[in-house]
Amino acid sequence: MSSVCTRSGNTSFRIHLTGAYRDEVLVDIHDGTGLAIERTMDERMNVLMRDAKRKEVVKMKRRSIFQYLLVLVLVFGALNQVQAADTPKSGGVLRVADTASPPTLDFMCSTSTATRVVGTHIFEGLMAYDKNYQVVPMLAENYEVGADGKTFVFRLRKGVLFHNGDEMKAEDVKACVDRFIAVSPRKRDLADLESVNVIDDYTIEFKLKKPIGPFLGILANPVALLAIMPKEAVEGKPLNKADIIGTGPYQLVEWIPDRHVKIKRFKDYKPLDTPGSGYAGKKGxxxxxxxxxxxxxxxxxxxxxxxxDYDFADFLPGTNVPDLKAEPRLAVKPLMPFTWPVMYFNFKRIFKDIKMRQAVQAGLDLESIMIAGSEGEGSGRLDPGLYFKEQVWHSDIGKQYYNQNDKEKARRLMKDAGYKGEEIIVVTNTSYEYMYKSAIVVEQELKEMGFNVKLVVLDWPGALALRKDLSKWDMFFSSHSIRFDPFINNFYFLPETTFFAYDNPEMAKWIRKGMDSVRFEERKEAYDQIQRIFYEDAVMIKLYDLGIWQGWQKHVKGYEPWYMLQFLNTWVEK
Structure with a gap:
């Protein structure tokens, strides 16, 4: 008697060709119990009615035997390969081509994207955003909110170690909050924090002067994250001078500015047992x-x-994507959404007149601008929302003002404003190609409407330096990356924090309502009203939603584009 055996998981299949019955096959099906009983065809039919997992005897012609055997081997061999491919493997080095060198690794001190990319592997906060942009506990085990909405008590996870081997305690959390308030560019977010009190080693209390609707989002915001570090790493440390020690799955090895940042696996990292999701859950x-x-x-x-030379490359030009997709060993996917390009108006100069702003809003052909700036199918889309379609905050309020592409309306508004050919200074940069290419089309569009345009092109640092002087520009190109919570945009619209001199009391009123309420429905209504005013007042011009292209060698497994670079739950298979 000859036999062939294959296996998938706990189930094995052994196929016997008997000598006594050369036209009969015995198929043993083991479900991990080790039981297998031979039966004839008639018996098999009876057994199948009662127990499909028992051993079966199938009678067939010899011509069919090998076809049946071959199908089993191929199917279950393929299943085994799929299972093996989906199983994470430890080991290997991932070489990542990023777009910029971080200005600092002191996470809470910088809003830089490059700092964020590295920092999210090294550091964690009390709370985190999951892939659906919901706030969930991270270093906190759980939390309670007082009835008045002004007291938050967090219980910390026990046994969480810093990269120096010390266990995270409530004193470390308090020290980090104190330093955040002292040095972070986001310190205004906690302006209404009254006190932080250590209850015991694993319990900490935050008392607020008044309810803050996005308080949990403030703790989870990955932009200049309120990262939890050892007390001795942050206490008394000035801006950008903290010791780079976190609780994350990777720890710093070496940082040579403009050359590389190397991080390695933290062997004592304790991941959560919930599925990985965004910056939350299990981080393998x-x-x-x-x-x-x-x-x-x-x-x-x-x-x-x-x-x-690189296993992964970020921000690939759209013009190269077709050729890269043709490479069999590469995977290329869009990260959508990533950001939305924007043009700011300077309210200190000619655009203090609402009719002038409305003229620009009315006349632009945003589709043409998007095509030029996004460079490739699938990397751009038109949408009026200040928050992306993928977010719970999305709204299309004000859509009647978006992408009007009405040059005649624009000229009428310019005439009503008394425009007499004054020079309009538009500032863009070469550091972000999509901003530069969008600006080239905008320049043409504005000239077609009848504006006298001067396009100033600098690098990004030079553009930011010029932006500080409100006497030297009228329109300025930038972009807004994903805002996990709308409060992150508040500073644009408040007179005490805006950098382009905008001041509207109605806008400020709705911002206060959005900040003071702890109920989602009330906050959503407030930010819908803010979007209405955004378009009616023509505060700035949203151009389009932009995705970017990312590429990697196919031996990189587990990576899924989301928000920005992060290699949690990613492995290499060579």
Whole structure:
């Protein structure tokens, strides 16, 4: 008697070709119990009615035997391969071509994207955003909110270790909050924090002067994250001078500015047992090391990915995507949404006149601008929302003012405003190609409407330096990345924090309502009203939603584009 055996999981299949009955096959099906009983065809039919997991005897012609055997081997062999491919493996180095070198690794001190990319692997906060942009506990085990909405008590997870081997305690949390208030560019977020009180080693209390609707979102915001670090790493440390010690799945090895940042697996990391989701849940540290290399030139990122110098490359030019997709060893996917390009008006100069702002709003052909700036199918879309379609805060209020593409209306509004050909200074930059290319089309559109336009092109640092002087520009190109909570945009619209001199008491009223309420429905209504005023007042011009292209070698597994670079639950398979 000859036999062939295959296995999938706990179930094995053994197929016997008997010598006595050369036209009969016995198929043993084991479900992990080790039981297998031979039966004839008639018996098999009876057994199948009672127990489909028992051993079966199937009578068939010899010509069919090998076809049946081959199908089993192929099917269950393929299943085994799929299961193996989906199983994370530890080890290996991931080489990442990023777009910029971080200005600092002191996470709470910088809003830089490059700092965020590295920092989210090293640091964690009390709370975190999941992939659906909901706030959930991270270093906090749970929390309670007082009846008045002004007291939050957090119980910390026990046994969480810092990279220096010390256990995280409530005193560490308090020290980090104190430093955040002293040095973070987001310190205004906690302006209404009355006190932070250590109850015991694993319990900490926050008392607020008044209810703050987005308080949990403030703690979870990954932009200049309120990262929890050892007390001795932050206490008395000035801006950008904290010791880079966190609780995250990776720890710092080496940072050489403009050359690389190397991080390695933290062997004592304690992941959560909930599924990984965004910056929340289980964070699998499968890679031995991640090497972030700043590659500022897009063409160099493309060439390095094609040559195999990098395992992953961010922000790939759309014009290169078709060729990269044709490479069988590469995977290329869009990260959508990523940001939305915007033009700010300077309310200190000619655009203090609402009719002038409305003229620009009415005349622009946003589709043409999007095509030029997004460079590739799938990386741009038109939508009026100040928050992306994927977010619970999305709204299309004001859509009648978006992408009007009405040049005649624009000219009428310019005439009503008394425009007499004054020079309009538009500032863009070459550091972000989509801003530069969008500005080229906007310049043409404005000239077609009848504006006298001067386009000023600088690098990003130079543009930011010029923006501080409100006497030297009229329109300014920038972009808004994902805002996990709308309060992050408040500073644009408040007279005490805006950088373009905007002041509207009705806008400020709705911002206060959005901040003071702790109920989602009330906050959603407030920010819907803010979007209405945004369009009626033509505060700035939203151009389009922009996605970016990312590419990686196919031996990189587990990576899914979301928000920005993060290699939690990612591994390499070579």
């Amino acid at each position: 540290a499968y890679l031995d090391e991640i090497n972030f290399v700043p590659v500022t030139e897009p063409g160099a990122r493309v060439a390095g990915l094609e040559a195999g």
